[in-house]
Amino acid sequence: MxxxxxxxxxxxxxxxxxxxxxxxxxxxxxxxxxxxxxxxxxxxxxxxxxxxDLGRIPELRGIRREGGSTWVGAGTTQATIEHSADIAGAVPLLARATPLIAHVPIRNRGTLGGSLAHADAAAEYPAVALALDAELQAASVRGKRSIPAGRFFTGVWTTELADDEVLTGVRFPVWSGRTGFAVEEFARRKHDFAVAGATAAVELDDTDHVVRCAIGLFGLGPAPQRASAAEAGAIGNRITDVDAEEIGRQATTDLETVPSDLHGSSAYRKRVGAAVVARAWRRASEEAAHG
Incomplete structure (x- = not known):
């Protein structure tokens, strides 16, 4: 057609x-x-x-450090993010999620803002933005505003953006100290949309206790989600006392609207979700503990 x-x-x-x-x-x-x-x-x-067409607007592209955060223009291509040393150093979770997106030709054209505004529940970038508490910047004739990622994604392919607004950039907080990051997903074929996926970020203090963590889920509901209960259960504990499998169970037990389709039933997606959360948590915590 x-x-x-x-x-x-x-x-x-x-x-x-x-x-x-x-x-x-x-x-x-x-x-x-x-x-x-x-x-x-x-x-x-x-x-x-x-x-x-927003593709020819220079002010929508670029990567720059702004104090304790990194700003990425909404029009910045996924390929640019994938190969950016600045992103790899300042926002490792974003860098590691990018190669999982579709195929190279798509990443050459696809943009950060396009993925976030499209808000596909099985996409990697929305879950990364949510896990890192990113701030999404929008503009309209009425002015500019900043929208927390936790409020930005409202449902299936829907966001907080108004019809007359343009997403201009995203500010990602930079985690410092003893930190670890991981993205895990399961797809039927490599580079397909994920049946279930998880992003994990962990920060430890000098005594190996979890002082901050974030778990983002994708492919497990109508929009990306935070595994808040699992995060709360881990914070304050020594990392060696946190069981990755239990984190996976806590992250998926209370999910209410897990999709069921040709790729898998709701129950199947929950099992896969628990496994990828556990895997992501294990990798992120090992990186935080050992570098």
């Missing part, structure tokens, strides 16, 4: 792009790398009268 007819707009600034969105309202849709939207347009799952 072919997309329905639309008018194509290619703004060169954020101000120009938000003006177009304000002018056309619900009839307009932004496109970044287009790796998710273009197939949906081609199949006419999505139909819009106006397409606003």
């Amino acid at each position: 072919k997309p329905a007819a639309f008018d194509y707009h290619r703004p060169s600034t954020v101000d120009e792009s938000v003006s177009l969105l304000a002018e056309f309202g619900d009839d307009a849709k932004v496109i970044a790398g287009g790796q998710s939207l273009v197939p949906m347009l081609a199949l006419r799952i999505a139909v819009f009268d106006h397409l606003v």
